Amino acid sequence: MQILKLKLINYRNFISEEFNFSKYKNIIIGNNGMGKTNIVEAIYYLAITKSFRTFDDNVLVNIDKEFSTIKGDIYHNSKKEYKIVIEKNGKKVFIDSKQINKISDYISKINVIMFNQEDLKLIKANPSMHRKLINMEISQLDNEYLKLLSDYNKVLKQRNTYLKSMLTNSMIPKEYLDILTGKLIELGLKINVLRKNYIDEINKYLNDNFKKITKKEGLYLKYISEYNDLTKEDLIKKYNQMYKKDLNYGKTNIGIHLDDFIFYYKNKMAKDYLSEGEQKNAVISFKLAEINIFYYQAKTMPILILDDLFSELDNQKINKIIKFLKKSIQLFITTTDLDNIDEKILKNCRVFKLKDKKIEVKDYE
Structure with a gap:
């Protein structure tokens, strides 16, 4: 799967801009505030219909405009045009100019x-960040999951x-209350289960x-989860036991909205035992495992975005990520300086340099 072209209208600092991407490696460089993360955010938003930086869609619309449009040509077996229009009263999504009424029918494409x-x-x-990440990833693999989650939150x-x-x-x-509990x-x-x-x-x-990267296992x-290995009858008993507490607090104190996902290393919590x-x-x-799942389960290679990681990861770790990627994956990297990039990564790469409201494009052989 690749994004071949991206067009932004009134999106953050881009009034009207079009990008033609390499099918393989793309590097976006520029000083902080130039808009390099805005570009990969737009790609992410086009897929997920949500930003990874804000919960407020209105801030994605240029401050002087009334609406914003993200449009992308996506190739996966065939080329299709995806578009999202963001307005003050909500968003509209389109595939090949046809409006999709349910977001759940759009996500996972x-x-x-x-x-x-x-x-x-x-x-x-914290657990809420863990749930947010897992929810995003499962939604891309199974659009019914998003609907289940939405229905659950409404009943909650x-x-x-x-x-x-x-x-x-x-x-x-x-x-x-018992009827709502059952639902x-x-x-x-x-x-x-999902x-x-x-x-x-x-x-x-x-x-x-982890073993390939660190030689450790x-x-x-x-x-x-409170729901693990329990039947509906078991859970009804649990909710009945929690009734007084729920009533006193005015909220539901057990449920999958409180689930967590914790990393363990040799049966100990990884945060306590790993450097x-x-x-x-x-x-x-973990991120490489996500790619593995898309490849083997969804039969596609996802688009991979590495956003401003060079301030946190050295070249060696970045190279480890690149090393384990299949050549067919489309990669986006944002950074402030090309000096951060290993020469091996630059090979067969398209570089977009953002400077003074201009975008310079250069292909490296």
Whole structure:
């Protein structure tokens, strides 16, 4: 899978700009504030319909404009045009000029893996960041997952609202809460299975990748969930046991919205037993495992974005990432200076240099 062309209209600092990419390696260089991350953010947004930098779509629209457009030509067996129009009242998505009414029917068409400085904090990150990352990746492999997650969150919100109402009015019957609990459990069990399957797939490759990079082994990812190995009847009992606590707090205190994914090394938490450098290598191994899953499960190579990693990873670690990539993968690298880039990486590469509102393009043989 490759993005051949990207056109940005009123997107952040780009009023009207078009980029023609190499099918293989692309390097975007420029000082901070020039917009290099804006370009890869737009590629990511075109695939996921969300930014990895902000939850507010309005900031993606140039401050002096009313709307923004991201348009890309994607090649995967055949060429298709994907477009997203961002307006103040929402977004619209299109494939080959046909509007797609459901976002869940659009996501998973373009596969992108993002690797940036925030990902390097993954091992020490909080559970919400772990869930966000896993949700993004599974959604690209299974668009039904996104719908399940959306439905779960809607029922969760309804249940929490009803709990608060019950807390302030003791006359409100519990029967409707039981109905919401049943719906929550049914959706949660389906999500639990998909998450468990995904982590099992990650673990097929994670330790082998880590061993190739570090010569050490024993790394795995553990899925922590209240739903693990339980039936609907088991979970109903759990929710009934938590009823008083839920009522007092006005919120649901168990469920897949509280799941976590923790890195372990030799049956110990990796954050406590791996050095900083080894933790970075563990995250690299995880990202490579994600690529493995796309290749073997989705039968495609995703677009890989390495955003501003040279301030956190030395050339040796970057080269390790490149070394384990298949030649057919399309790669994007952002950096402030070409001096950071190994000559081997520059071979057969297209470089976009952002300077003074101009973009210079150079191909390296």
